[in-house]
Amino acid sequence: MAVPLSAAAVLAALRAEGVRVVEVGNWRTHNRNSKGPWGPVNGSIVHHTVSSGTAATVRIVRDGYASLPGPLCHGMIAKDGRVHMVGWGRTNHAGGGDPAVLAQVTAESYGTRPTPPTKGNANGVDGNARFYGWECENLGDGKDPWPAAQYDAIVRVQAALCRAHGWSARSVIGHLEWSSDKVDPRGFSMAQLRADVAERLAHPASWNPSSNTPNPTTPSTEDPVAGMTKRDIFDAVWKTDAIGGPADAADHSTNPTWQAQSILKDMQARIRSMDKRMAAQTAAITTLAGQLGSGADTATIVAAVETAIERAVIDVNINTREG
Template identity: 50%
Template sequence: MATPLTADQMLAALRAEGLRLVEHPGWRTHNRGSRGDGWGPVHGVIIHHTGGTAPSDGQIVWEGRADLPGPDAHAYLAKDGTTTFTGCGRANHAGGGDGSVLQAVIDESYGARPPAPHKHEGSPGAVDGNARFYGLECSDRGTGTAWPAVQYDAAVRWAAAICRAHGWTEKSVIGHKEWSDWKPDPAAFDMADFRKDVAARLAHPASWTPGAPTNTPSKEDDMQAIDVWAYKGKTANGKQDPSDAYAYLRGTRAEVETLRKEVATLTALVQKLVTVKGA
């Protein structure tokens, strides 16, 4: 149980985790106010897919629909990994769900998966999830196709950032399909695997990027100490992501090492020639 993050606290937490962020105008006061059970105390994070495609799905997350006013989540995650703030406070993303799942999240007491849900919006005994969970809507049609690495990585970072800010473990993160018995999202991956990736992030500082060196740098080569933000280094088509600054620096370091060896070889040759000439 925790007091919800303020807009500034949420922004700081997500920036620290290395996300590419956009602030939709008005997001700080965009919420569903005191409707339902209000907003908070909060207990966890729910990951969703939109079921649509950009840009219309992002607009729906902000505006909502005739039967479900926006915001439909606290943030919208695009395929390129850009995360847009869409609300602060109560958001219409979770709906009704299973109280046994909520308790398992509060206790962080389950194994690989929380108990299977048997409730949904409108069913007897359903619990108001909009009051208790942060929500991330991720652009995806829901066909089960794997997400681009940059999008998946951003979703993991988003969930980890919220958990880190509250002192929660990865077991405070669930999928919508684990909250409501009539929801399929996210369809592209197993939430047990997603939680393992969140746990891996939480085991490191917020600035951590997978693959970056963790050893203490020497004075001679402090390139290894540079902590830069990157999206796992590859785009969906397997090519090097130009935003992968660490990979760029790693390549630069290799070129520097090659030049050092060439200079050493030339220096030795010059010294040999000088010795021969002096003889």
């Protein structure tokens, strides 16, 4: 048993192990601590997401669902090997599991695998309080491949936690080894994963098993959108909470999150409003121009038009004061 690492400590441990980390929003304080305890921690659980597309998967594990609020893990390990940190503290990832498995993991007393669990989410003990959780981007159908970069990152993440806590690889289990009603991760053996974690732990954190493998701690020069679908790119650009917006309270009251998606909707609404005013002003000018034939003074018409234009400019400046 151990006190959970702080957000700063886990970042340091991951980076020392050569993990490429992506910090997502307010992950350091995004948690479910109000719903129950987190800690002492006894180990780490590996999951698969049953999803595809990195951007969409990050959004799912960070925000969750109506019936299962996020975060759904601490970090999401993507196909390209990057680890997206989405929460820190209690997260909705493990659910209920077998107390016998918890005892074996705590004591690190089993052989190649814990005894098969006989309890699950509905009748097991609380795993969200006792385990770190790592979702891995994969369809979970046994056919979706596990790229070398992703598998290597899974090994490095688990080794980083074990090294930080002084655990052996037996503190790492799959969700299917914790709960009788789970099958993840599917597509690789947890016994083999633990063997690979143990191999890393036998070397310094900076160890790279192949001299042909570039050290992930060095700056990456790869194409950041390589392998991304059009939907991934759209989500990454327009569905983010990292874009700033108006700072005044009035605008935040109608657009509190100020996401890029809502900025576009707001701009579109303002353009439509301007179109309506311009149409009204055009009609007014046409009417005034028609009055020339009935003796209206040209100077009066010009003054009316200038007043209308000035009013429109003032309205536009007020409605777009934040640029």
